Amino acid sequence: MTFFVCSRGIVFTYVRLLPTHLSSIKKSSSTGAELHLGPVRHHLCLLSADVDECATNTHSCRPRERCVNTVGSFVCELQVTCPAGYQLRNSVCEDVDECLVRTHNCGLGFVCENTVGSFMCKPKQKCISGFTQDSHGNCIDINECSSLDEPCGSGFNCINTVGSYSCQQKIIMCSNGYHASPSGAKCIDIDECQMGTHRCGVGQICHNLPGSYRCDCQTGYQYDALRKVCTDVNECWRYPGRLCAQTCENTPGSYHCSCTSGFSLAFDGKNCEDVNECDKKPCSQECANIYGSYQCYCRQGYFLKEDGHTCEDIDECSQSIGNLCAFKCVNVAGSYQCACPPHGYIMSANGHTCRDIDECMTGTHNCSFGQNCFNLQGSFRCLSFNCPANYKKVSDTRCERISCPANSLDCQNSPTRITYYQLSFQTNIIIPAQVFRIGPSPAYSGDHVVISITKGNEEGYFSTRKLNSFTGAVYLQRRVREPKDFQIDVEMKLLRQGTSTSFLARIYVFITSSTM
Structure with a gap:
């Protein structure tokens, strides 16, 4: 059995060759052996089957080409897809005339007009303004x-x-409290306060609300529901001792703080500060400011008159006292000369008295940055005002106690406030001398104070005396013959309405030499 190729794409399965039909065999370099069948060749090829290259996927068409099988071969055709309103002809998309082929859907009242890729239905008649044409014209x-x-x-x-x-x-x-807007589209709120249709009383402030309004009293007033008016609030009665440090005076709608004699109202309008009366020079010579008051005293060679302000000269020469000079007299022929101590003083213009040098003002002191300089006659002192534990510093010379724990009895019994004071006197001060006064501010009826020196009076130079039920004073009762510094703690216990409160005044008393 031998296979033969009839032509491309046609395969002859097999045939039995008879010697009588075989004429010759011719070899070729390209096809191998070719059978020359002579008259039977045609009949043999009719017995062969066509190969479908498209079905067997043995074609060579590109992805965009379509394979079409032919007898013994195949053809690759280019695929073209036309959009709606077009048809493919000779591989080209051509417009379809829907009006001509009658594929439109125009009604009887419309005329079909072809467009590229589509068509339009135009009405046969036009409608007047306000009307439009339906699908039936x-x-x-x-x-x-x-x-x-x-x-x-x-x-x-x-x-x-x-x-x-x-x-x-x-x-x-x-609804009530609203009116229609100018356009009538919505309801808007009526501002009764602006239009003046409210019923608020005199002294009341009108506040507009959605659909209504509210009447409020001014600050410092409260509403009296019985009389339906706003009445003044007496803040001094409502908050006793909390608004002002000393005296509280009620005013319409508010209040005003004031201070007793010897004090001035602080910048905060609440606290009172000691007035330094010495700035106004009430004394003829020397003035010592004390808390709430002042004390006049005279230089060497003068005495204080009964008016407590004027110093009168002592005629040392006529009395043969010999103290013609404030500090030292040096006799010369026909006259005398006065001299001052080598430190802390300078000679006055009169040539007789010595004038103290204020080292604190001139900056010639040696106090550190954290210390306060206090001038004395002929000298100065560097003082440190530090607050003890459980106290906070509220001013340069005042400490206030911090809130105590509930179980700390020592803390609760400690002074509510500690205030530092500085006083300066000379050794020639007249004994006994009132050097300090203390009392509550403001004072109320029924107040009772107890004044005592708790520290610094071991030598008994000072004593206390009660001037009235709410004022006490500290006196220098012993003569101090030589310059001496004291630091005494004066405690004031205030009994008010069954409650006891203590205050501490820490006083520096400097006694300087009077031999000037």
Whole structure:
């Protein structure tokens, strides 16, 4: 059995060759052996089967080409897809005339007009304004209220009519406290306060509310529901001892703080500060400021008169005292000369008295940055005002106690406030001398104070005396013959309405030499 190739794409399965049919065999370099069958060749090829290259995927068409099988071969055709309204002809998309081929859907009242890729249905007759044509060519009314965007303004309703429309103003009902807006579209609040239709009384403030209003009293007043008026609040009675440090005076709608004699109102309008009366020079010579008051005293060679302000000269020469000079007299022929100590003083212009040098003002002291300089006659002192534990510093010379724990009895018994004071006197001060006064501020009826020196009076130079039920004083009762510094703690216990409160005055008393 031998296979033969009839032509490309046709395969002859097999045939039995008879010697009588075989004429010759011719070899070829390209096809191998070719059978020359002579007259039977045609009949043999009719017995062969075509190969479908498209079905067997043995073709060589590109992805965009379509394979078409042929007898003994195949053809690759280019695939072209036309959009709607077009048809493929000779591999080209051509427009379809829907009007010509009658594939349109125009009604009887319309005429078909072909367009590129589509068609249009044009009405045979035109409608007047306010009407439009339906799919059957009939003129129907246009509802402008639904087709137009806000045909009427706000506050109006749109009503459709045949061929047109109309606008009718809305009618709205507003509740009390509201009225219709100018456009009539909505209700807006009535400002009774601005329009003056409120019923607030004299001295009341009107506050507008949505649909209503509210009447409030001014600051410092409260509403009297019985009389329906605003009455003044007496802040001094309502908050006793909390608004002012000393005296509280009620004013219409507010209050005012004031201070007793010897004090001035601080910048905060609440606390009172000691007035340094010495700035106004009430004494003829020397003045010592004390808490709430002042003390006049005289230089060497003078004595204080009964008025407590004027110093009168002592005629040392006529009395043969010999103290012609404030510090030292040096006799010379026909006269005398006065000299001052080598440190702390300078000679006055009169040539007799010595004037103290204020080292604190001139900056010639040696106090550190954290210390306060206090000038003395002929010298100065560097003082440190530090607050002890459980106290905070509220001013340069005042400490206030911090809140105590509930179980700390020592803390609760400690002074509520510690205040530092500095006093300076000379050794020639007249004994006994009142050097300090202390008392509550403000004072109330029924107050009772107890004054005592708790520290620094071991040598008994000072004593206390009660001037009245709410004022005490500290006296220098022993003569101090030589310059000496004291630091005494004066405690004032205030009994008020069954409650005891203590205050501490820490006083520096400097006794300087009077031999000037």
